[in-house]
Amino acid sequence: MKLNKDIRIKTDRLLLQPVEEWYVDDINTYFTSEITRYMPFNPEGDRNDILKFVEDSKRSLSDNTDLVMVVIDSKKNFLGCCGIHNITEESVExxxxxxxxxxxxxxxxxxxxxxxxxxxxxxxFKYILYPVDQNNTASRKIPEKLGFRIYKI
Structure with missing residues (x-):
């Protein structure tokens, strides 16, 4: 499949759509050190960093390697970001x-x-990776509920 900016994924409560510039301020506001405690990122509140993230996300979308999306609720409120990364015939993340x-x-x-x-x-693809820090109990529950198994620690 060729990825494109018009992709929409709907769930019972949410809409997932490719990230765009108009979400920069939301991302910058909510992507805090508390949220990223278990992630390999250290947000510094620099709007330019988020702009670069959006530009890079759009480039990887056109390269067909990543699909970075914003999560929106039924009232159009920004809730976060999600993504499909490193798309190959071997695996996706x-x-x-x-x-x-x-x-x-x-x-x-x-x-x-x-x-x-x-x-x-x-x-x-052959398999899906869902990396989660072993100390992040809440996030580990997601792949555990969905039947993922530990591949590497």
């Missing part, structure tokens, strides 16, 4: 972060299930 107020209500599982369904309907 899933990623997700949600703002604090959107955590703990099952949205993460809903998003990952929707991404998996999208992948299964549109791509050929």
């Amino acid at each position: 899933l990623g997700l972060w949600l703002k604090k107020s959107a955590q703990g209500i099952g949205l993460g599982t809903e998003i990952i299930k929707a991404l998996i369904e999208f992948l299964e309907n549109n791509f050929t």
Whole structure:
């Protein structure tokens, strides 16, 4: 499948769509050190860093290697970002972060299930990776619920 900016993935409660510049301020506001505690990122609140992230995401979309999306609720509120990364015939990698107020209500599982369904309907690959820090108990619950098994620690 050829990725494009018009892709939309809908769930019961959410809309996932490719990241665009008009979400820069939302991302910059909610992508905090608390949210990234278990991630290999250290946000510094620099809007230019987020602009570069969006530009890089759009470039990788056109290169057909990554699909970085924003998560929007039914009232058009920004909730976070998710993505399908490093798309190859061998594997794909899933990623997700949600703002604090959107955590703990099952949205993460809903998003990952929707991404998996999208992948299964549109791509050929051997396996899916979902990297999670072993100390991030809440995030580990998502792949555990969905039957993922530990590949590497």
